[in-house]
Amino acid sequence: MALERTLSIIKPDAVAKNLIGAIYTRFESAGLRIVASKMMHLSKEQAEGFYAEHSERPFFGALVEFMTSGPIVVQVLEGEEAILKNREIMGATNPADALAGTLRADYAETIDENAVHGSDAPETAAREIAYFFSDEEICPRTR
Ligand code: RTP
Ligand code: MG
Numbered sequence: 001m002a003l004e005r006t007l008s009i010i011k012p013d014a015v016a017k018n019l020i021g022a023i024y025t026r027f028e029s030a031g032l033r034i035v036a037s038k039m040m041h042l043s044k045e046q047a048e049g050f051y052a053e054h055s056e057r058p059f060f061g062a063l064v065e066f067m068t069s070g071p072i073v074v075q076v077l078e079g080e081e082a083i084l085k086n087r088e089i090m091g092a093t094n095p096a097d098a099l100a101g102t103l104r105a106d107y108a109e110t111i112d113e114n115a116v117h118g119s120d121a122p123e124t125a126a127r128e129i130a131y132f133f134s135d136e137e138i139c140p141r142t143r
Pocket of ligand 2: 118
């Protein structure tokens with residue numbers, strides 16, 4: 001088992017529904033530690049840069065518009081197998097396919113507005129964490 005960090009975002013739909021605390025509880029109940037956290041309202045440029053890998057996809061414009069439509073909460077989660085564990089907590093990209101009890105099954109309506117983001121691999125986690133947080137903003141537990 002590997003201690004990992006992953007980048008998580010509570011997207012504008014879930015912030016608007018007042019679900020920040022409920023979603024943080026899911027992470028903490030699963031044993032993931034929140035080691036960095038901030039609320040932001042992304043600019044178009046910030047959202048485009050974050051999702052650059054999807055820039056040629058047909059949904060890119062709608063994705064950027066959605067991600068800039070309201071505040072988000074961005075956090076670094078740390079724990080054993082944190083990347084996969086967070087993806088399991090989130091559920092499938094399309095809420096219609098998400099397993100019962102996952103965040104997207106419980107809190108998302110559509111594939112376009114699906115409540116949360118989570119890094120999908122160690123390389124993307126490293127890039128995404130550095131996109132939002134400096135080293136000084138990440139605070140591992142000391143007790
Ligand atoms: P995320 O990156 O947000 O954690 O989601 P994911 O890995 O499960 O999905 P990904 O393939 O990376 O797509 C990023 C986000 O783009 C939107 N999307 N829309 N309309 C569509 O077919 C479609 N496909 C993807 C979703 O909001 C997805 O979370
Ligand atoms: Mg993704």
